[in-house]
Amino acid sequence: MQQPKCSHCGNARCKHGAPSVHVLDVAGWEIHKQQFVCEAIAQQLGILPQKQQLELSLPPDVLANLLGDLKPGTAAPATGDPTRPRPQETICTGCRLTLGAFKMRGRVGCPRCYETFRPQLVPLLERVHDATAHRGRFPGRPARIAPDPVDLTELRTRLQTAIAQERYEEAARLRDSLKKLSGGLEPDRDDGSGAS
Amino acid sequence: MSQLPSIPSDLTLGEWLRADGPDSDIALCTRVRFARNLLGYRFASLLDAEESRDLTAYLVQQVGQLGMQEPLRVLDLMSMSELDRELLVERHLISRELAAAERPRAAAHDEPERVALMLNEEDHLRSQVFRSGFRVEEAYAAAEALDDKLISALPIAFSEEFGFLTSCPTNVGTGLRLSVMLHLPGLVWAEEMEKAANTCQKIHLAVRGMYGEGSRALGDFYQVSNQVTLGRSESSLVDDVRVAVAQLIAWERRVRLALLAGERRPRTLDRVWRALGTLQSARILSSEECLNGLSAIRFGVQQGLLPDLSAQDLNRLLLLTQPAHLQRLHGKSLEAAERDALRASLVRGALAGRGQGAL
Numbered sequence: 001m002q003q004p005k006c007s008h009c010g011n012a013r014c015k016h017g018a019p020s021v022h023v024l025d026v027a028g029w030e031i032h033k034q035q036f037v038c039e040a041i042a043q044q045l046g047i048l049p050q051k052q053q054l055e056l057s058l059p060p061d062v063l064a065n066l067l068g069d070l071k072p073g074t075a076a077p078a079t080g081d082p083t084r085p086r087p088q089e090t091i092c093t094g095c096r097l098t099l100g101a102f103k104m105r106g107r108v109g110c111p112r113c114y115e116t117f118r119p120q121l122v123p124l125l126e127r128v129h130d131a132t133a134h135r136g137r138f139p140g141r142p143a144r145i146a147p148d149p150v151d152l153t154e155l156r157t158r159l160q161t162a163i164a165q166e167r168y169e170e171a172a173r174l175r176d177s178l179k180k181l182s183g184g185l186e187p188d189r190d191d192g193s194g195a196s
Numbered sequence: 197m198s199q200l201p202s203i204p205s206d207l208t209l210g211e212w213l214r215a216d217g218p219d220s221d222i223a224l225c226t227r228v229r230f231a232r233n234l235l236g237y238r239f240a241s242l243l244d245a246e247e248s249r250d251l252t253a254y255l256v257q258q259v260g261q262l263g264m265q266e267p268l269r270v271l272d273l274m275s276m277s278e279l280d281r282e283l284l285v286e287r288h289l290i291s292r293e294l295a296a297a298e299r300p301r302a303a304a305h306d307e308p309e310r311v312a313l314m315l316n317e318e319d320h321l322r323s324q325v326f327r328s329g330f331r332v333e334e335a336y337a338a339a340e341a342l343d344d345k346l347i348s349a350l351p352i353a354f355s356e357e358f359g360f361l362t363s364c365p366t367n368v369g370t371g372l373r374l375s376v377m378l379h380l381p382g383l384v385w386a387e388e389m390e391k392a393a394n395t396c397q398k399i400h401l402a403v404r405g406m407y408g409e410g411s412r413a414l415g416d417f418y419q420v421s422n423q424v425t426l427g428r429s430e431s432s433l434v435d436d437v438r439v440a441v442a443q444l445i446a447w448e449r450r451v452r453l454a455l456l457a458g459e460r461r462p463r464t465l466d467r468v469w470r471a472l473g474t475l476q477s478a479r480i481l482s483s484e485e486c487l488n489g490l491s492a493i494r495f496g497v498q499q500g501l502l503p504d505l506s507a508q509d510l511n512r513l514l515l516l517t518q519p520a521h522l523q524r525l526h527g528k529s530l531e532a533a534e535r536d537a538l539r540a541s542l543v544r545g546a547l548a549g550r551g552q553g554a555l
Binding site: 097124129 | 235237238239241242318353354355356358359360361365366368369370372424425427
């Protein structure tokens, strides 16, 4: 079987080691482009966390081309280390993954990332799956008694909007509806915890 | 096949090439995979070596207590040689990515190779169930039963909204990937494969090569699988693949008959006998040339053109001529040129004298 070659240095095995990192560029319905890169190259690109501080020496257009961006029409950051938080950048409290690193890697770092990066994830899920909510089975419960996830998603969105616009009475009502619909399993989102 | 050397027990045909299931002339194997992650650990790509070791040890311990009907053989991939890991890849028991990774990780499989688990892959746990031939419902039912055991034993990351949470958002939701490995020389020779692949993509099915993502479709072998994992129930995803693959199989059968009729027949027969002649005579055979030749001969066997060869013979050759299997047979690591010569010798021995009484 052929060993995959590093898309950056072209070798199946080089001074950086075997190309063990699989980079997927997801576009529309399908995996648009996929490449393997060495671990050290992946660290330089911000796909993997750096074991030690490395200079980001690749030009920004190479970065953008190699990794793409989750949001069409926006380029990868031109300078700086995307794995290090910039001022006021969203960062997951569960695994410390930054929004920049998530965009570069195309992978989340822990269950909580799904809540932390919800604004970026929901449009991505819509493009990849043409859906944003689970309709399959639930662990420990037969699927037939699962609540309709479409309703839940819509209610959650309305709840977030109501909170953001300080319409607290409506927010309380929506929260009650959510709890009722989810069979009392709707998590309390005030503590910042999300998907579990 | 008497000319084949004696085969070590771990090189016998696994479930995926046993080819004793329904429609196994075209559908070699059905595979169901679930991607799952545990609460309490970061996802695999963020784990440091110590966390990877802890996670892997915990998973190995839990997997050992699952109470499977067929006991699982647990393999520490860190302590295995690269060749042994490649052997598992060629048998479809682990992914190429898991084999190449350098972090602590493990795998487990049962003796008939119908169940395989990958521990600390891109997701913490990937369970796989294989069934020979085109057996979608049976494979899914077995995979779901295994998944139920895993869910009961482990704190699986799940969100009511997004479903089973995975490292890559392309797998979230059901975490289900159902794939059927198909041998489609008819569609390729009739130049209808591109049309078939495009049709699959329109209904959100992925068409990939023999070893999944990133692999080329060597030897006219294709894996057809669901692309979408979110927003659909498992049963509707299973139905999609089942219906589409049934149509592909019917399409392949129609094309095969057309290729063996009228003006197209001589060219089709020529392809089969030319391949047989080449493989019976070659002194050097690359993996690619060998797979393509075996594909044409397999077509001939399935269509009754070569009665003194069986599909099992061909499937065995398909497996044993893979690089890691060849090296295991030979008992040592070999350079590519040595492998090509050994492959040619193995195939010559197995095919010697075959096809003499044919049409």
